[in-house]
Amino acid sequence: MHKGRLEAFSDGVMAIIITIMVLELKVPHGETLGALWPLWPVFLSYVLSFAYVGTYWTNHHHLMQAANRVTSQVLMANLNLLFWLSLLPFTTGWMGENHFAQGPVTLYGANLLASALSYYILQGQIVSAHDQDQSFRAALGSDLKGKGSLLAYVLGTLAALAGWPMVGFAIFCAVALVWLIPDRRMEMVVSARSKTSG
Amino acid sequence: MHKGRLEAFSDGVMAIIITIMVLELKVPHGETLGALWPLWPVFLSYVLSFAYVGTYWTNHHHLMQAANRVTSQVLMANLNLLFWLSLLPFTTGWMGENHFAQGPVTLYGANLLASALSYYILQGQIVSAHDQDQSFRAALGSDLKGKGSLLAYVLGTLAALAGWPMVGFAIFCAVALVWLIPDRRMEMVVSARSKTSG
Amino acid sequence: MHKGRLEAFSDGVMAIIITIMVLELKVPHGETLGALWPLWPVFLSYVLSFAYVGTYWTNHHHLMQAANRVTSQVLMANLNLLFWLSLLPFTTGWMGENHFAQGPVTLYGANLLASALSYYILQGQIVSAHDQDQSFRAALGSDLKGKGSLLAYVLGTLAALAGWPMVGFAIFCAVALVWLIPDRRMEMVVSARSKTSG
Amino acid sequence: MHKGRLEAFSDGVMAIIITIMVLELKVPHGETLGALWPLWPVFLSYVLSFAYVGTYWTNHHHLMQAANRVTSQVLMANLNLLFWLSLLPFTTGWMGENHFAQGPVTLYGANLLASALSYYILQGQIVSAHDQDQSFRAALGSDLKGKGSLLAYVLGTLAALAGWPMVGFAIFCAVALVWLIPDRRMEMVVSARSKTSG
Numbered sequence: 001m002h003k004g005r006l007e008a009f010s011d012g013v014m015a016i017i018i019t020i021m022v023l024e025l026k027v028p029h030g031e032t033l034g035a036l037w038p039l040w041p042v043f044l045s046y047v048l049s050f051a052y053v054g055t056y057w058t059n060h061h062h063l064m065q066a067a068n069r070v071t072s073q074v075l076m077a078n079l080n081l082l083f084w085l086s087l088l089p090f091t092t093g094w095m096g097e098n099h100f101a102q103g104p105v106t107l108y109g110a111n112l113l114a115s116a117l118s119y120y121i122l123q124g125q126i127v128s129a130h131d132q133d134q135s136f137r138a139a140l141g142s143d144l145k146g147k148g149s150l151l152a153y154v155l156g157t158l159a160a161l162a163g164w165p166m167v168g169f170a171i172f173c174a175v176a177l178v179w180l181i182p183d184r185r186m187e188m189v190v191s192a193r194s195k196t197s198g
Numbered sequence: 199m200h201k202g203r204l205e206a207f208s209d210g211v212m213a214i215i216i217t218i219m220v221l222e223l224k225v226p227h228g229e230t231l232g233a234l235w236p237l238w239p240v241f242l243s244y245v246l247s248f249a250y251v252g253t254y255w256t257n258h259h260h261l262m263q264a265a266n267r268v269t270s271q272v273l274m275a276n277l278n279l280l281f282w283l284s285l286l287p288f289t290t291g292w293m294g295e296n297h298f299a300q301g302p303v304t305l306y307g308a309n310l311l312a313s314a315l316s317y318y319i320l321q322g323q324i325v326s327a328h329d330q331d332q333s334f335r336a337a338l339g340s341d342l343k344g345k346g347s348l349l350a351y352v353l354g355t356l357a358a359l360a361g362w363p364m365v366g367f368a369i370f371c372a373v374a375l376v377w378l379i380p381d382r383r384m385e386m387v388v389s390a391r392s393k394t395s396g
Numbered sequence: 397m398h399k400g401r402l403e404a405f406s407d408g409v410m411a412i413i414i415t416i417m418v419l420e421l422k423v424p425h426g427e428t429l430g431a432l433w434p435l436w437p438v439f440l441s442y443v444l445s446f447a448y449v450g451t452y453w454t455n456h457h458h459l460m461q462a463a464n465r466v467t468s469q470v471l472m473a474n475l476n477l478l479f480w481l482s483l484l485p486f487t488t489g490w491m492g493e494n495h496f497a498q499g500p501v502t503l504y505g506a507n508l509l510a511s512a513l514s515y516y517i518l519q520g521q522i523v524s525a526h527d528q529d530q531s532f533r534a535a536l537g538s539d540l541k542g543k544g545s546l547l548a549y550v551l552g553t554l555a556a557l558a559g560w561p562m563v564g565f566a567i568f569c570a571v572a573l574v575w576l577i578p579d580r581r582m583e584m585v586v587s588a589r590s591k592t593s594g
Numbered sequence: 595m596h597k598g599r600l601e602a603f604s605d606g607v608m609a610i611i612i613t614i615m616v617l618e619l620k621v622p623h624g625e626t627l628g629a630l631w632p633l634w635p636v637f638l639s640y641v642l643s644f645a646y647v648g649t650y651w652t653n654h655h656h657l658m659q660a661a662n663r664v665t666s667q668v669l670m671a672n673l674n675l676l677f678w679l680s681l682l683p684f685t686t687g688w689m690g691e692n693h694f695a696q697g698p699v700t701l702y703g704a705n706l707l708a709s710a711l712s713y714y715i716l717q718g719q720i721v722s723a724h725d726q727d728q729s730f731r732a733a734l735g736s737d738l739k740g741k742g743s744l745l746a747y748v749l750g751t752l753a754a755l756a757g758w759p760m761v762g763f764a765i766f767c768a769v770a771l772v773w774l775i776p777d778r779r780m781e782m783v784v785s786a787r788s789k790t791s792g
Contacts, residue, residue: 005601005655007203012408012609015210018284019218020613024621025288027222031296033304050284054277061203061273075655076774079648086612086644090619098625106627180274205401210606213408216482217416223486225420229494231502248482252475259401259471378472403599411606414680415614421684423618427692429700446680450673457599457669576670 003070006078010060013082017089018053021046024093042096048176049092052112055179056085056119063122069129077122084115095169105165109157112172116150149175201268204276208258211280215287216251219244222291243294246374247286250310253377254283254317261320267327275320282313293367303363307355310370314348347373399466402474406456409478413485414449417442420489438492444572445488448508451575452481455515465525473518480511491565501561505553508568512546545571597664600672604654607676611683612647615640618687636690642770643686646706649773650679650713657716663723671716678709689763699759703751706766710744743769 025042028035060081067074091111095104152175160168223240226233258279265272289309293302350373358366421438424431456477463470487507491500548571556564619636622629654675661668685705689698746769754762 005605008206008602009605009609009651011203011207012210012606013613015207016214016610016613018280019211019214020617022284022288023218023221023617025285027288027291027295031299031301033301035301036305047281050277050281054281057207058270058273058277072652075652079644079652082612083641083644083648086616087619090616090621093621097621101625103625103627103629107630206404209401209405210408213405214412216478217409217412220482220486221416221419223483225486225489225493229497229499231499233499234503245479248475248479252479255405256468256471256475404602407599407603408606411603412610414676415607415610418680418684419614419617421681423684423687423691427695427697429697431697432701443677446673446677450677453603454666454669454673 003064003067006070006075007061007064010064010078010082011057014053014057014060014085017085018050018057021049021053021089021092024089024096041099042093045092045096048173049088051176051180052115053085053088055176056081056115059119063126067126067130071125071129073125074122074129077118077125081115081118081122084111084118087111088115100165100169102160102163102165105160105168106157109153109160109168109172112175113150113153113157116146116153120146120150145178149179201262201265204268204273205259205262208262208276208280209255212251212255212258212283215283216248216255219247219251219287219290222287222294239297240291240294243290246371247290249374249378250313251283251286253374254279254313257317261324265324265328269323269327271323272320272327275316275323279313279316279320282309282316285309286313298363298367300358300361300363303358303366304355307351307358307366307370310373311348311351311355314344314351318344318348343376347377399460399463402466402471403457403460406474406478407453410449410453410456410481413481414446417445417449417485417488420485420492437495438489441488441492444569445484447572447576448511449481449484451572452477452511452515459519459522463522463526467521467525469521470518470525473514473521477511477514477518480507480514483507484511496561496565498556498559498561501556501564502553505549505556505564505568508571509546509549509553512542512549516542516546541574545575597658597661600664600669601655601658604658604672604676605651608647608651608654608679611679612644612651615643615647615683615686618683618690635693636687639686639690642767643682645770645774646709647679647682649770650675650709653713657720661720661724665719665723667719668716668723671712671719675709675712675716678705678712681705682709694759694763696754696757696759699754699762700751703747703754703762703766706769707744707747707751710740710747714740714744739772743773 025039025046028039088111091104091108095108098104152171156168156171156175158168159165159171223237223244226237286309289302289306293306296302350369354366354369354373356366357363357369421435421442424435484507487500487504491504494500548567552564552567552571554564555561555567619633619640622633682705685698685702689702692698746765750762750765750769752762753759753765
């Protein structure tokens with residue numbers, strides 16, 4: 001029951017974040033389909049952030065399904081994750097309105113990085129709440145995708161900061177795509193690669 | 199439990215979409231009832247989209263009730279449906295503010311079409327998650343209404359694109375009305391007609 | 397389970413309506429407490445509508461608790477109620493920004509009336525879904541408060557339309573207050589009065 | 595079940611409040627990271643209010659978990675709490691946009707005070723709904739943190755009113771921090787201090 005309400009509140013916040021982002025997509029003044037063209041950077045930013053929040057919701061869902069105990073530390077870590085995710089409508093809007101300029105892409109990357117770190121802190125708190133339970137830690141696996149994403153966020157943010165915001169943006173799009181491909185296929189790709197390289 | 203959280207998240211997103219659309223209905227500056235008059239296209243667009251999102255919620259509700267298993271593919275297909283529905287406040291607002299001009303009605307039709315196709319993909323993923331279970335596919339029936347709606351969205355969008363936006367808009371209103379009539383009566387109409395035509 | 401999701405969706409929509417209304421309360425430009433003064437009509441309108449939506453939520457909650465079956469007709473009637481409630485942020489905002497002028501108060505009254513009628517339709521659909529069950533209709537009681545409110549909305553709307561918007565507004569405030577007083581005390585007042593008048 | 599829906603509605607309202615506040619954080623016009631600088635008071639206000647709403651959610655969660663009965667009085671007291679919390683996006687926005695000036699900080703403090711008093715009223719109504727149940731009152735404990743916070747809100751509001759808004763703001767930040775530190779550690783600090791001072 002405890003867990004149920006944590007999930008319900010997180011679902012609510014993530015559902016609102018995802019839907020509030022669309023408010024940045026302002027109704028254009030013209031009435032031809034051509035009037036939509038200038039909106040492409042805002043639209044593309046929206047698609048990217050929708051994919052990220054959707055992925056966070058899916059992962060949060062799986063993480064909580066495995067959890068049985070919710071401690072005060074878990075509640076705090078969850079609020080911390082929701083805080084960083086709640087900034088996404090702001091950073092997404094800034095990035096879209098400035099056509100992926102250096103400053104906004106850097107901030108967007110920092111937001112993704114902070115969200116990912118918060119997710120790790122939450123996961124860590126849940127693991128330590130299940131201390132005795134070896135199976136929980138085992139279920140998390142080696143988490144290549146998670147660790148790779150963290151590295152990618154750092155690289156993308158640094159690239160934007162160094163003056164290549166489009167490289168940063170491309171990296172953030174690539175990470176989102178990797179998460180959208182369902183896990184099993186991904187694992188096959190990884191295992192196929194490790195055989196090739198091994 | 200798995201299913202419950204998918205439903206809760208979808209409910210949240212659809213509830214917010216439905217309510218955020220009303221924000222397009224801006225408070226008029228005059229204080230007479232006559233000041234409301236210029237709002238009729240925005241209001242009519244809101245009513246139409248409310249009917250559509252309400253219908254999607256009802257259908258989603260029935261579809262999920264029949265489902266027992268939620269796979270990663272189902273989660274993705276569900277996020278995809280929510281994405282297209284989340285664009286409705288934008289396309290609805292544009293259509294209302296431009297008095298059902300050609301461009302906006304075309305875009306609105308395309309949005310309805312994309313949402314309907316996404317719903318079919320979701321349904322398909324749920325069916326394939328219930329592979330062994332013949333009764334699930336049987337419960338879906340021949341789905342005349344669904345297939346007819348898809349055709350109507352294509353026709354309406356093409357009509358708008360061809361320069362008859364009011365024809366397109368009328369088609370979209372007609373489809374919404376068909377969905378608002380509860381199913382049993384609808385089935386009687388269909389069966390009565392097939393007897394007449396047969 | 398069926399019922400649970402209807403409740404969850406309605407809760408979501410009502411929660412968003414209640415919270416979206418506060419967006420009409422725009423941050424004032426001055427920084428003194430005196431700068432808040434011009435906001436009083438918007439604030440008062442917000443308080444009134446908050447009380448109404450809160451009351452609808454409470455009543456919806458009690459109605460659904462008594463219900464066991466949810467039919468297609470109930471789903472439609474529920475969507476209809478949510479539609480009229482979703483217009484409250486708009487009519488509330490218009491009334492507040494125009495200092496309870498004739499037009500806006502008339503529209504607000506019409507909105508309250510439409511919401512109340514929709515609630516009765518929903519209640520009727522739930523009663524007819526529980527056909528065989530005499531206890532359900534009995535539990536609803538004589539519903540003096542509900543019928544009196546309907547009458548009051550009609551009177552208040554007519555008063556505003558006739559050029560006395562403040563009379564209409566006062567009536568709407570009085571009805572909201574009556575609903576905020578918990579039922580048992582209310583019943584004692586009513587029974588005391590009927591003894592006095594009898 | 596009764597309790598479940600009260601929780602769901604409260605979760606919805608609090609989730610929307612927390613997410614709507616971020617809308618005050620308007621996308622800056624410049625595209626350099628420096629363009630973010632003028633936003634710091636709005637951002638800091640957002641962080642503070644996020645911490646407060648998060649804390650209210652956590653406390654509400656614990657309070658409701660201990661409760662078994664929901665009376666009409668509890669429903670009313672809960673709506674009252676949600677009303678005051680729903681004003682936070684407004685008071686937070688005003689405070690942030692005016693760089694913690696006297697008027698806005700006073701109003702923000704009054705809002706925190708009203709919310710805290712409403713929480714006490716809710717708690718009192720739940721206690722009186724569990725009349726026979728001694729364990730409920732015992733579970734609430736001496737509530738040093740709650741009573742201290744009330745006092746701090748009064749002091750902070752008075753400080754702002756007296757012309758020291760930054761003192762008031764600092765007090766509100768300190769209270770938020772105290773609530774973010776999980777309870778057990780807090781208790782150790784308190785007991786350590788009482789030994790030192792004793």
